[in-house]
Amino acid sequence: DTxxxxxxxxxxxxxxxxxxxxxxxxxGHDTMYWxxxxxxxxxxxxxxxxxxxxxxxxxxxxxxxxxxPDKAHLNLHINSLELGDSAVYFCASSRETGGAGGxxxxxxxxxxxx
Amino acid sequence: xxxxxxxxxxxSMQEGKNYTIYxxxxxxxDRLYWYRQxxxxxxxxxxxxxxNGAVKQEGRLMASLDTKARLSTLHITAAVHDLSATYFxxxxxxxxxxxxxxxxxxxxxxxx
Numbered sequence: 001d002t003x004x005x006x007x008x009x010x011x012x013x014x015x016x017x018x019x020x021x022x023x024x025x026x027x028g029h030d031t032m033y034w035x036x037x038x039x040x041x042x043x044x045x046x047x048x049x050x051x052x053x054x055x056x057x058x059x060x061x062x063x064x065x066x067x068x069p070d071k072a073h074l075n076l077h078i079n080s081l082e083l084g085d086s087a088v089y090f091c092a093s094s095r096e097t098g099g100a101g102g103x104x105x106x107x108x109x110x111x112x113x114x
Numbered sequence: 115x116x117x118x119x120x121x122x123x124x125x126s127m128q129e130g131k132n133y134t135i136y137x138x139x140x141x142x143x144d145r146l147y148w149y150r151q152x153x154x155x156x157x158x159x160x161x162x163x164x165x166n167g168a169v170k171q172e173g174r175l176m177a178s179l180d181t182k183a184r185l186s187t188l189h190i191t192a193a194v195h196d197l198s199a200t201y202f203x204x205x206x207x208x209x210x211x212x213x214x215x216x217x218x219x220x221x222x223x224x225x226x
Contacts, residue, residue, distance in 0.1 A: 041151075041200060043216040056213050090157065098212045099145060100164060105157040 003027050006091050006106035013081055014114055021076045021109045023091030029104070031055075031097050032074035034066060037088040037108070046089075049074050050097050081113045116141045116210045120203055120217035128225055130192050135220045137186040137203035145206040146186045147214065148177050150199045157202065160188075193224045 004025045013019050025032060033056075034046040047066040048056035054066070063079045074091060088108045095101040117140040127133055137146070148160040161170045163179035163186060170177050174197065176189045186203055200221045204214040 041219050043202065043204075043214075045213045048213060056211060058213075092157075099147075099206050099214065100162075102147065102159050102162045103214065104159070105149075107156045110154075 002107075004091055004093055004104050004106040006089075006109050008109060009107060010110050010112075012112045012114065015081055015083060017081050018077070018079045019081060019111070020078070021089055021091075021111075023074050023076070023106055025072055025091075025093040025104070027093055027095075027104060029093035029095050030071060031094045031099075032068065032071070033092040033094075033103070034074065034076050035090040035092060035105075036060075037090060039087070043090075047074075047076075048097070055097065078111075081111075083113050086111055086113045116143070116205060116207055116215045118203060118205050118215050118217040120220050122220060123218055124221050124223075126223045126225065127193055129194055132192065133190050135188040135190075135201055135203075135222075137188070137205075137217055139184050139186075139205045139215075141184075141207055141209045142181070143184070143205045143207035143209075144179075144181050145212070146179050147204045147206075148186070148188055149202045149204065151202065151219070152199050160201075190222075195224050195226050198222055198224045 031050045049068045052068045091106040094103045119138045146163045149157040161177040166181040168179045200219045202219045203217045206212045
């Protein structure tokens with residue numbers, strides 16, 4: 001069983017469209033995250049949710065809106081996509097906010113905006 | 115602001131050699147993580163280091179943490195081609211609300 005699963009794996013879309021990426025974890029972890037990895041492989045956190053509650057919201061455009069219907073799911077919705085949004089988006093989870101037990105990452109969603 | 119620096123950023127080496135990747139960070143932390151990423155793949159957890167002097171080993175990889183020097187090392191012994199990947203360190207601290215701050219990654223190429 002995949003511990004942290006993301007869908008879709010690849011997403012190609014036109015500028016201006018709205019798209020969603022879904023993430024589910026079956027580890028029973030309390031905290032989930034969205035990270036963005038740019039073309040230079042640099043990783044940066046976007047959002048963190050603990051038990052469905054937003055705890056970190058880094059400086060990302062408000063076109064990006066996370067939604068956590070329950071603690072096992074954290075979805076990312078992106079409105080009015082721009083070329084600069086092209087990147088790989090990783091979902092991750094940890095047992096608790098401090099991450100002392102480590103973090104588990106999904107396989108990533110490669111978003112290409114044309 | 116917590117900053118994490120890795121060096122080198124690129125490393126090409128022959129099989130059978132030893133080498134070390136360094137990870138320096140700018141503020142107090144006792145949580146340091148090493149990850150491996152293969153091209154087009156996810157991030158695989160290698161080591162979680164949670165205290166000063168922590169040393170962990172898995173196969174040909176050994177990681178250590180010196181919180182006083184704010185330094186972690188990832189040592190590769192007798193490198194083999196399968197270890198070719200990009201290696202990231204990441205640090206979490208109270209200063210960063212325990213969110214992971216990542217190094218830029220070290221792209222390691224091991225030639226047969």
